[in-house]
Amino acid sequence: MTTDPRAGLLLVMQHADSAFPSGGFAFSQGLEASSLLADRFGGFEFEPYVRTQLIHRWTCADRVALVRSHRMKGDLARIMELDAEVEASTAIDVLRHGSRRNGMAFLTAHRRLGCAPADDYAKLVRAGQASGHLCVVQGLVWHDLGVGEDAAVAISGYQCVASLATAAVRLGLLGALEAQAAIARLHPLVATLSATPIEDDEPLAAFIPLAEIAVLMPDASGQRLFSS
Incomplete structure (x- = not known):
């Protein structure tokens, strides 16, 4: 942990960087499936899609789990309970397994860095004994590294948008x-x-039915760049 604000800013920049090998930028959160099935859902527009993800998933589910984990200050027993809550509240297996894969990639990177x-x-x-969902392990690790709660939320929110933008570019939906x-x-x-208050026992809630339906439906091409 550092008290130098410049060093703290550099730490935040490092962990928000897509070059950091945490696995989160290989997951499209249903964007690929939704775009491939656009004709069935009345067209696809990138920014409205991301706004829906932010408002109805990230802010009330991923962000909540991240903050609650961060506030547990490394108490692994409590963090495991929260992890189980995330597991139980993620109904779609593709999204659930993707979150686990990304969480394990995140843990592996930080384990090799000595965390x-x-x-x-x-x-x-x-x-x-634990699922290792990404939002949960982010709270655990970033707290240990001295990343404050507000900064951790900012990193998570930025990555939510940037990862979807990266997916959209790779899919040819947007230019760089x-x-x-x-x-x-x-x-x-x-x-x-990010400024919306979160209680220590805030329940997790997400409602993105069209994206979840799209993930579950087979697409015409039979081939995807992303697992979700």
Whole structure:
């Protein structure tokens, strides 16, 4: 942990960077499936899709789990209970398994960088005692590294938008500059949602039915770039 604000800013930048090998940027959260099935859902537009994900999933589910985990300050027993809550509340198996894969990738990266809580929790996941959902392990690890709650939420919100923008570029839905312009337009929404208070026992809630239906439906091409 550092008290130097410049060092703290650099730490946040490092962990928000898509180059950090955490696995989160390989997951499209249903964007690919939704875009492939656009004709069945009345067309596909990137920014409205991301706004829906932010408002109806990230702010009330992923962000809540992240903050609650961060506030548990490394208490693995309580974090395991929260992890089980995330597991139970994620109904779609494709999204559930994707969150687990990304969580394990995140733990593995930090374990190799010498983060003891990441190593301890990865052992619990491998032993089948914990699921290792991404939002939960982010709270655990970022607290240990000295990333404050507000900064952790900002990283998570930025990554939610940026990962979807990256997926959209890879799928040919947006150009690189269009994606950056969209990210900038979405910053105020992320900031507003990030400021919504969270209770220590806040329940998890997400409602993105069209994206979840799209993930479950086979697409015409039979081939996808993303697992979700």
